[in-house]
Amino acid sequence: MTDTKQIQTLIETAIAQLAFSYTPYSHFKVGAALLAKNGTIYTGCNIENAAYTPTNCAERTAIFKAVSEGVREFDAICVVGGKDGVLEDFAPPCGVCRQVMMEFCQPDEFQIILAKGKEDYQIYTLKDLMPQGFGPGNLKER
Ligand code: THU
Numbered sequence: 589m590t591d592t593k594q595i596q597t598l599i600e601t602a603i604a605q606l607a608f609s610y611t612p613y614s615h616f617k618v619g620a621a622l623l624a625k626n627g628t629i630y631t632g633c634n635i636e637n638a639a640y641t642p643t644n645c646a647e648r649t650a651i652f653k654a655v656s657e658g659v660r661e662f663d664a665i666c667v668v669g670g671k672d673g674v675l676e677d678f679a680p681p682c683g684v685c686r687q688v689m690m691e692f693c694q695p696d697e698f699q700i701i702l703a704k705g706k707e708d709y710q711i712y713t714l715k716d717l718m719p720q721g722f723g724p725g726n727l728k729e730r
């Protein structure tokens with residue numbers, strides 16, 4: 589599915605989202621670029637809140653933007669993040685975002701690209717990061 593050029597486009601797109609990240613409390617900026625199976629890239633940034641718990645992660649912003657437009661099938665997401673937007677380390681998705689991915693993505697196919705730069709990235713499947721995850725399949729009638 590994702591070739592090197594596509595991966596680098598996703599990384600560049602995720603990095604561009606850091607400019608929109610709203611983080612007056614943690615100053616930890618996260619950007620995401622979600623590749624839908626139809627080829628569209630949905631972007632996301634984290635959006636914090638003075639009451640803290642309403643904070644939305646970059647990954648969920650991107651997924652909810654897509655789902656709210658009727659798109660529910662995805663191939664990959666790139667996530668970048670760091671304090672003040674400096675990409676010192678990889679920024680893996682939090683547990684809540686992994687669970688939201690479980691809802692819409694194939695665990696053994698969906699790729700999670702963690703990047704520190706265009707040439708510096710790691711790729712995991714959702715299953716790698718969420719082994720034995722609970723998803724829609726667990727609620728299917730037998
Ligand atoms: N954050 C994300 O945007 N994605 C994650 O998966 C981990 C955490 C954000 C939430 C909060 O604005 C900041 O990073 C620090 O937790």
